Amino acid sequence: MQNEKTDAADCGAPKRPRTTAGGLYAYANQQHDGEDETTETGGYSIERDALECGICFMPFQAEIYMCNNGHAACGSCCAGMHRACPSCRQPIGDIRCRPLEKAVAAISSPCKFRVSGCMKILGYTERRSHEASCPHAPCRCPFDGCYYQGSMLYHHIQEEHATDGVDVAIRRCTAVTLHRSKPFHVLLNRGGTRVFVLPNGGDVPMGRSLSLVTVGPPPLPPPPPQRGTPYAIKVGAVDGLDQLSISGTIPRVRCVQGFEAKSFLFVPDAYWGSSGTIDVAVTIG
Template sequence: MAEQNKRSSSAAENGHAGGKKARANVEVKQEEEEAEEGEMSQEEESAKTGPLVVATAMDDPQIDVRIAVGLLHCHACLLPLKPPVFKCEAAHVVCSGCRGNHGQLCRRAAAYAHCAELDAIVGAAKVACAHAPYGCDSYVVYGAAAEHQRACPCAPCSCPDPGCGFRGSPAALLGHFATDHPWSVTQISYAKPCRLAVPLPRRCHVLVGEDDRAMFLVVSPSPCGVGVGAAVCVACVRANGDDAAAAQYKCKLWVEVPTNSDNMVMMTSKVRSSDLSGGFPAAEQGMFLVVPPELLHEVSGETPILSIRIDRAAPAIAKPTTPRARSLRRLQ
């Protein structure tokens, strides 16, 4: 009887273990089937939307490559591509703003597809700044290279002295002025006046802002076109001087004789920028202070004093533009 009970108990245990093993096999099989279904769904989704773009980590190794410039330019406007990038049915790659106009050039431009892979390439392709020979070590996204070069602090400027061919960044030019030319270099504080001698023709004072190291030339151009008097003008030494955003400073100039303050001339204006490629700034190309001969040749023989105060110009605040305002402008 005891022996029979023992065999029954053993059989029950084996049956229970076998049930557990069977259930485990079923669960493993279900997990494998779910994994296969997940892979199939990913493949189907990939077939619909295209291959996934894997984000590049910031610490990934970098390489220098050469690539045809045309591959990074829009086929419609011919400008550098910027994300988002699209492709028409004829495989022409265009920027988002050209999708409407590209249809006038391509008969198969009825539909466009977003190129996420090209977005990643265009957004990551970097080039060395064109001003690298002058000290800029920046690598800039290709589509933004032009904007960087317009504002690059290493963009070269020229020495205005006739016969001197030096060309370099503003910082290098400042060192050149101090070592190779007899021009005084004075550090100034913004919003505080500085007293100088009236510069002689084709000579200048070099001023350096103590905060941002901006460089200014105070010069008396020759000929000045004001008879026997003198003209004094101020320029910020900066490349891309024709840029609309170049006027970052304003100045006040006045000339007086120390013992005769009744005779004084004064002028306030924005400071123009120049890369000095054409030599010293010309008086007729901007605002200048006219110093009459009565102040230059006082009877007392005293030397007139030129005072200058440079302030940072307040940045212009753009007025908000509403959709309603834009619509009204189009109707006008």
């Protein structure tokens, strides 16, 4: 039988707002719209770890439990610890911490990408998953020396780096000439807004590594039936050397700097010839 005691000393007790320099959640002048009433707070801050689970050290999930000594943790974390509190070894997982659940449920604040156009007001427990896939999260321009970050990367590249982008059509084969000395080539989805980057990595000896990645936010829900956009890259046979090819699904990132491809096409030095270029056939979609 479930014991729902809620009067432990350090659970749900009112805490004086603290003003330490780091690790604060700040909520200033939030407006909470209900059906019958509107409440405005005067602004307050909460120490970050006051709202984090004592087991996973992440923001609490919706159901919060506590041990007899008032140590609090998410329900799923209690199960993972075989219902033993990691702080005091008392049983944990039977007593709901209702005051803390209530406090967490009452917290809402705008998405951190509001300046980029997201107008969502998020509850505490949904913030992390939303911001990880927010369509307004900024994407960074791949070109060296350019510090653009925003949600209009396609238009930015067309305006600022027009001569460096190659138009590609979806579900069509596009011929692209790659220069050995260029660390990547940018492909722009003609008639759409997607940006693809074809890294030409120098991280392998005696050749180059070709891969493909798209720079952009995740697709809006509902998710597409397939896991990602398929692609194929082919390097034609030259001087008795065989054709090379790779295919797969295109990973998606918001920032290509630091991207490491999980799979790539190795193009040995002999393919690049004296011109330092190769022609590749790229098919996306």
